[in-house]
Amino acid sequence: MVSVTGTLIWYYYICPREVWLMSRHLNPSQDDPFIEIGRLISKEAYQRERKEVRVENIVIDLLKSSEGEVVVGEVKKSSKYEKSAKMQICYYLMRLKALGILAKGVLLFPKEKKRIEVDLTPEIEEELKNTIADIKAISEKETPPPAKKIKFCAKCGYKEFCWA
Ligand code: SF4
Incomplete structure (x- = not known):
């Protein structure tokens, strides 16, 4: 499981096929410049006020x-995939809530100098429960969901696998 x-x-809200690939530990290409830039931004921005736990x-x-x-903060390269980022942070809030820790979320987009506050609502919690069940169902399938061309494919670490 x-x-x-x-x-x-995060991947679920962008491409369920990526969920299947990641669940099989087929990690995306590490020399993908998009991933590298994302990593750099995440490391360098907000260095003074953050603490990883x-x-x-x-x-x-x-x-x-x-x-x-x-x-709880989550640093992203761009706000283009805001729904994904919001659901990711809400997932963390839900996990903390299960441990008795009530927290708020904030999405940080340093390149855009943007900051969005996120609260875990009962509706989002319900949606996340369905999402978690769906992620488990996808990962247990023998084959991945079919590839669908979306804008994200151009930057995706799996693009060679899907479209070569
Ligand atoms: S290349 Fe496109 S279809 Fe393939 S996993 Fe990435 S986003 Fe999904």
């Missing part, structure tokens, strides 16, 4: 808040 992570949640199988970025509340 696949171990659901925030990354899988491991909660079971997930790694969460905790940000300091002036009011002393727990804030």
Whole structure:
């Protein structure tokens, strides 16, 4: 059974085929410049105020808040895939909630100097439960969902696999 992570949640909302590929540990090409830039931004931005913590199988970025509340931060290269990013952060909030920690989320887009606050609502929680079940169902299939050309394919680490 696949171990659901925030990354899988993020991919689910972009391309379910990626969920299948990642669940099989077929990792995308590491020299993909998009991945490299994303990694660099994530490492360098907000360095002073963030702290990475491991909660079971997930790694969460905790940000300091002036009011002393727990804030989970997620740094992204662009806000183009905002729904994916929002659901990923809500997944972290849901996991923390299950441990008795009530937190807020904030999405950070340093290149765009943008910041979006995210709250875990009952509706999102319900949607996430269905998403988690679907991710598990996809990962258990013998074959991946068919490839569908989307804008993201151009930057995807699996593009050689899907479209070569
Ligand atoms: S190349 Fe396109 S279809 Fe293939 S996994 Fe990536 S996003 Fe999905």
